Amino acid sequence: MFKDKVAVITGGGGILCSAFAKELARLGAKVAVLDLRLEAAQKVADAINGQGGQAKAYQADVLDKENMEALRQQIRKDLGFCDILINGAGGNSPKGNTTNDTFSFEDMKNDNVVTFFDLKDFDIDNVFRLNFLGAFIATQVFVKDMLDKGGSIINISSMSAFSPMTRVSAYSAAKAAISNFTMWLAVHFAPANIRVNAIAPGFFDTAQNHDLLFNKDGTPTKRTEKILNNTPMRRLGKVEDLLGAVKFLCNDKESAFITGIVLPVDGGFQAYSGV
Numbered sequence: 154m155f156k157d158k159v160a161v162i163t164g165g166g167g168i169l170c171s172a173f174a175k176e177l178a179r180l181g182a183k184v185a186v187l188d189l190r191l192e193a194a195q196k197v198a199d200a201i202n203g204q205g206g207q208a209k210a211y212q213a214d215v216l217d218k219e220n221m222e223a224l225r226q227q228i229r230k231d232l233g234f235c236d237i238l239i240n241g242a243g244g245n246s247p248k249g250n251t252t253n254d255t256f257s258f259e260d261m262k263n264d265n266v267v268t269f270f271d272l273k274d275f276d277i278d279n280v281f282r283l284n285f286l287g288a289f290i291a292t293q294v295f296v297k298d299m300l301d302k303g304g305s306i307i308n309i310s311s312m313s314a315f316s317p318m319t320r321v322s323a324y325s326a327a328k329a330a331i332s333n334f335t336m337w338l339a340v341h342f343a344p345a346n347i348r349v350n351a352i353a354p355g356f357f358d359t360a361q362n363h364d365l366l367f368n369k370d371g372t373p374t375k376r377t378e379k380i381l382n383n384t385p386m387r388r389l390g391k392v393e394d395l396l397g398a399v400k401f402l403c404n405d406k407e408s409a410f411i412t413g414i415v416l417p418v419d420g421g422f423q424a425y426s427g428v
Contacts, residue, residue: 154404156181159233163215163291164241166193168359169309171200172392173239173399178206180400183232187213187224189242207232215242215287221294235298237403238306240288243331245362248276249323269322277323284327285334292338296347303346305403308335310353310415315423328353332415339413348412350402355419356380357390383427386420394418 160177164170166188178184178201186201186208188194194210201208209231214220228235252267253260260266288308296306312318314332317325331351338349356377358366366377366389373381381387398418402408417423 154180154400155237157233158182158236159185159228160237160239160403161185161187161228161235161291161295162239162241163187163213163287164243165197165210166190167241167244169354169357169392169395170239170241171197172396173241174208175201175204175206176396176400177237177403178208179204182237184208185224185228185232185235186210187215187242189214213242215240215291216282218290218294221290225294225298229298234302235295236302236304238291238295238299238304239399240291240306240308242287242291243284243309243327245321245324246276246280248273249280250320251322252320254319272322280323281327281330284324285330288331288334296342299342299347300345303405304348305405305408306338306347306349307399307402308332308349308351310335310351312353312355312417312419312422314353314415315417335415336413343412348402348405348408350408350412351415352395352398352402353415353417353419353423354395355384355390355417355422357392357395380422383425384420384422385425388420390418390420 155177160182162170162174165174165186174184174186174197186194186197191212198208198210211224213224251269260268292306308331310332311328313325314328335349335351366374368374395418398416
């Protein structure tokens with residue numbers, strides 16, 4: 154399906170993006186696995202190469218444009234020109250979260266509770282830069298490879314972009330920006346036959362949110378109970394649930410006329426009003 158295509162995946166050492174990398178490689182793509190943690194990227198590349206695929210790991214800082222430009226030149230030499238870009242680098246930081254869902258005067262008297270007023274602009278900026286600016290820079294760099302031949306870009310949005318989740322104000326705002334940026338890019342690069350879409354995962358058990366979803370004894374937290382009560386399919390997502398959407402949106406034949414969409418993969422969470 155993707156024979157001889159070159160896929161560049163930022164955040165490729167993570168749980169979700171490593172699965173994307175392995176699946177695209179299984180279908181014939183040559184995969185550049187980019188991650189700030191070279192060891193994590195190398196583990197994914199080794200797994201792909203061990204299964205007969207073709208992949209190479211690169212240490213990448215998506216917030217360093219010079220680093221990304223240098224990687225683009227190296228990837229060209231190693232694998233070829235980028236056909237598919239998945240902007241997977243991102244995530245949240247506990248420093249950008251409030252402790253409780255809503256404001257109360259009592260919380261302001263408690264030094265153990267992080268209120269909205271305790272959030273630091275530096276921490277909020279870090280979350281926003283990682284999610285939005287990281288995608289901006291990677292796109293600005295790798296889209297140059299697509300200008301003469303077309304290509305596909307996939308961004309990673311979130312359920313919180315549609316309706317912001319409590320506590321995670323910076324993350325919600327950043328993912329809303331990603332959805333908006335996806336649509337902007339789709340319009341801007343349509344004349345070059347570059348399609349730009351996003352997937353919006355529902356709730357998945359990943360490293361970044363495991364502690365929000367499960368107690369130390371493995372039982373679901375109250376937050377997880379709320380999520381499941383508002384997910385018609387009554388379960389958390391599995392990595393495999395995202396692969397079909399990624400393959401579809403990357404495929405120039407099957408999704409040739411699809412650009413500028415944000416596709417929920419959420420078990421019905423967005424569709425459910427709660428009543």
